Amino acid sequence: MQVEETKEKPVEQTEQQAFGYDSGYQSEILQNSSYQKIRNSLLYLMKQTTTILENMPAAQFPQTDLVLLTADRVNEVINHFDRLQVRISDTHSKVLVTGDLNAGKSTFVNTLLRRQVVPDDQEPCTALFVEVVDKSDNNGIEEVHAIPDPAVYSKDNAETFVKIPVEDLREHVENDESSHPLMKVYVKDNRNKSSLLHNGIVDISLIDSPGLNIDSMKTTSLFSKQEEIDVIVFVVNAENHFTLSGKEFLETATKEKAYVFIVVNRFDSIKRKDRNKRDILEQIRSISQTTFDEADNLVHFVSCRQVFQYYTAGVQPSADNWIPDFERLESCLRSFILEKRTKSKLAPAKVYLGNVLSDLETISNYNIQYHDAESFNLANELGTIGPIYQKMKLLKEKYFVDSEKNIDVLAKEISDFSDKTLLNFIEEFELFMDTVEWNGAIQVWQYAHELRLVVSRLAFIRLRSCHTFAQEKCLDYVRKISSAAKECVPQDIDLDEAPLHEGLELRSQGSLLDLSDHSLFDSADRFEIIKDFIPALGMVSAGVLGYRSLVTGILKSQSHSFSRIAKLAVTGLAITGVGLLIFKLSDMKATVQSKLTTKLKQYFKDSSFVESNSHYISSTSHRLLRTGVNDFQRKFQYSMDEQERKFNLQNAAKSKAEEESRIFSNIYKRAVSIKQELEAISLE
Numbered sequence: 279m280q281v282e283e284t285k286e287k288p289v290e291q292t293e294q295q296a297f298g299y300d301s302g303y304q305s306e307i308l309q310n311s312s313y314q315k316i317r318n319s320l321l322y323l324m325k326q327t328t329t330i331l332e333n334m335p336a337a338q339f340p341q342t343d344l345v346l347l348t349a350d351r352v353n354e355v356i357n358h359f360d361r362l363q364v365r366i367s368d369t370h371s372k373v374l375v376t377g378d379l380n381a382g383k384s385t386f387v388n389t390l391l392r393r394q395v396v397p398d399d400q401e402p403c404t405a406l407f408v409e410v411v412d413k414s415d416n417n418g419i420e421e422v423h424a425i426p427d428p429a430v431y432s433k434d435n436a437e438t439f440v441k442i443p444v445e446d447l448r449e450h451v452e453n454d455e456s457s458h459p460l461m462k463v464y465v466k467d468n469r470n471k472s473s474l475l476h477n478g479i480v481d482i483s484l485i486d487s488p489g490l491n492i493d494s495m496k497t498t499s500l501f502s503k504q505e506e507i508d509v510i511v512f513v514v515n516a517e518n519h520f521t522l523s524g525k526e527f528l529e530t531a532t533k534e535k536a537y538v539f540i541v542v543n544r545f546d547s548i549k550r551k552d553r554n555k556r557d558i559l560e561q562i563r564s565i566s567q568t569t570f571d572e573a574d575n576l577v578h579f580v581s582c583r584q585v586f587q588y589y590t591a592g593v594q595p596s597a598d599n600w601i602p603d604f605e606r607l608e609s610c611l612r613s614f615i616l617e618k619r620t621k622s623k624l625a626p627a628k629v630y631l632g633n634v635l636s637d638l639e640t641i642s643n644y645n646i647q648y649h650d651a652e653s654f655n656l657a658n659e660l661g662t663i664g665p666i667y668q669k670m671k672l673l674k675e676k677y678f679v680d681s682e683k684n685i686d687v688l689a690k691e692i693s694d695f696s697d698k699t700l701l702n703f704i705e706e707f708e709l710f711m712d713t714v715e716w717n718g719a720i721q722v723w724q725y726a727h728e729l730r731l732v733v734s735r736l737a738f739i740r741l742r743s744c745h746t747f748a749q750e751k752c753l754d755y756v757r758k759i760s761s762a763a764k765e766c767v768p769q770d771i772d773l774d775e776a777p778l779h780e781g782l783e784l785r786s787q788g789s790l791l792d793l794s795d796h797s798l799f800d801s802a803d804r805f806e807i808i809k810d811f812i813p814a815l816g817m818v819s820a821g822v823l824g825y826r827s828l829v830t831g832i833l834k835s836q837s838h839s840f841s842r843i844a845k846l847a848v849t850g851l852a853i854t855g856v857g858l859l860i861f862k863l864s865d866m867k868a869t870v871q872s873k874l875t876t877k878l879k880q881y882f883k884d885s886s887f888v889e890s891n892s893h894y895i896s897s898t899s900h901r902l903l904r905t906g907v908n909d910f911q912r913k914f915q916y917s918m919d920e921q922e923r924k925f926n927l928q929n930a931a932k933s934k935a936e937e938e939s940r941i942f943s944n945i946y947k948r949a950v951s952i953k954q955e956l957e958a959i960s961l962e
């Protein structure tokens with residue numbers, strides 16, 4: 279009965295004390311809820327940044343000034359964000375309790391739990407770790423999982439552990455330490471509201487490690503380096519101070535974790551407590567200055583056994599301060615866990631996020647400048663291409679839209695000119711008659727011959743002037759196009775003038791005029807011309823030539839029909855009066871000229887001299903122009919299409935550059951704003 283009384287009292291006291299120190303606890307809750315807020319804010323900002331990264335268009339990365347976010351690491355950064363989010367969303371926190379052999383580590387853990395969970399006072403174990411977790415993690419069931427391979431352990435996979443009742447833990451630890459290096463103990467923390475394991479904010483597991491000696495040192499050191507170990511509690515036996523192994527472990531651990539929580543246990547056994555405290559603190563200073571500087575919160579001189587006995591069996595401690603000292607230790611440990619947890623989990627995320635955001639600022643700034651410069655250059659290029667393209671359009675409208683019509687008009691003009699020139703030429707035949715010297719009747723055919731040559735030459739000259747006119751007109755037309763094109767066509771496009779030169783060049787008379795003597799005057803014509811003058815001619819030339827030879831000489835004909843006519847002429851001559859004949863002879867030049875004019879005009883008419891030449895010149899001009907212009911037009915259109923394509927491409931590129939600049943400008947603003955929010959988050 280008495281025992282029960284003594285047992286209940288401390289529980290009430292504990293509640294009261296818990297209540298008494300509730301203000302601290304409340305503040306912890308506040309601290310915790312602010313932790314939640316910070317965590318949520320960080321998660322939110324990380325998510326925002328991940329969204330930016332996932333949607334960021336292909337970016338130019340500067341060669342320098344980037345901490346994390348290089349071109350080939352965008353996905354890596356996104357993945358790391360995922361890992362950080364998982365890690366900071368995890369509400370578990372692990373506290374590794376380690377220290378020298380027999381320093382009272384197990385007693386310390388049991389005291390925190392207010393119950394005998396971890397076997398104490400046993401033979402030193404070699405490498406067994408006991409992890410104490412709240413039973414809520416195991417569907418509210420208290421049991422021990424003996425784990426052969428911690429790396430593959432899952433409480434949901436019965437093959438990865440051996441189930442042991444909590445009461446049998448001691449026996450198993452003593453007999454079975456080597457085959458199960460980790461024992462996971464799911465238990466209820468005997469304290470309710472102020473439970474350390476399950477406090478509604480962070481689920482803490484306490485890991486009781488083997489005492490440090492040369493064998494266990496390596497294992498424990500490795501264990502302590504694990505990322506999920508948020509806090510290390512080092513238990514020292516006040517009587518022994520720090521052993522060599524302890525010092526060595528602490529020196530390494532403080533490098534990894536910066537701060538270590540130190541429990542100097544078995545302080546009840548120390549007689550000269552102040553001196554012991556001083557010596558131990560001095561040792562701590564030599565191991566870790568930072569821990570020494572925070573000694574008031576981080577180094578606690580306690581007696582776990584006395585406190586444990588008080589809470590579990592109501593045994594009064596040997597001094598009044600043991601309970602408050604331990605409770606202060608608990609309070610500091612709780613704050614330290616939460617603070618360390620905040621720092622160990624949130625600080626890396628905050629620093630990482632800050633670096634990514636700084637990189638994002640740098641990258642977006644770089645890209646804004648890059649795209650602005652690009653769109654500026656494109657605008658300049660478009661400023662050149664645009665007017666050229668407009669000029670090309672005008673040229674096309676002026677010369678090519680109605681090019682058939684334009685060429686028709688030009689050909690008509692050439693045709694009109696040729697008609698007029700050649701007709702005038704025929705009309706003007708009479709004027710040419712005196713350009714050839716009349717050397718008398720005897721030379722009549724010579725006169726006709728020379729006149730033929732003159733007419734032929736003059737016809738050629740007129741024809742050539744028609745060709746020249748046509749050529750000049752055509753050249754003028756194509757040169758106008760060429761010079762207009764030169765102003766706007768970027769590449770040189772030839773409008774080949776050579777075909778116009780060759781096609782419209784009249785170099786020789788060729789067969790244009792078939793004015794040979796025979797065709798100009800056939801035998802009948804010749805007789806017709808001279809028949810009235812034969813007697814007179816006979817008179818004039820009697821001393822030189824006989825009649826027959828004279829007449830035949832004039833007629834110069836070998837045909838039978840003609841010799842018959844010649845005979846008649848000679849007969850006629852014999853009966854004609856001499857005076858009349860002489861008179862007639864003086865009129866011969868005019869007669870010959872008139873006959874020749876008529877004959878020539880008739881010849882030109884019959885040979886369609888005007889029409890055929892005019893048609894030839896105009897149709898040749900038309901054909902050559904059309905071929906040349908069409909060919910040029912094709913090249914021009916190609917060049918214009920090129921220009922248009924270039925114009926459209928550059929226009930599109932400019933719009934894209936402007937759009938990218940806008941996007942990066944938004945990214946920059948978002949990064950700056952997220953970073954400001956991030957900097958406002960204090961982890962202190």
Ligand SMILES: Nc1nc2c(ncn2[C@@H]2O[C@H](COP(=O)(O)OP(=O)(O)OP(=O)(O)O)[C@@H](O)[C@H]2O)c(=O)[nH]1
Nearest residue numbers: 379380381382383384385398399489544581582583
């Ligand atoms: N005087 C005194 N003895 C204590 C105190 N705490 C623990 N002990 C005793 O120290 C011995 C070792 O305690 P444990 O808790 O087993 O120590 P441990 O560090 O877990 O031991 P190992 O894991 O074997 O290294 C036991 O006999 C405890 O009763 C204390 O505060 N004062």
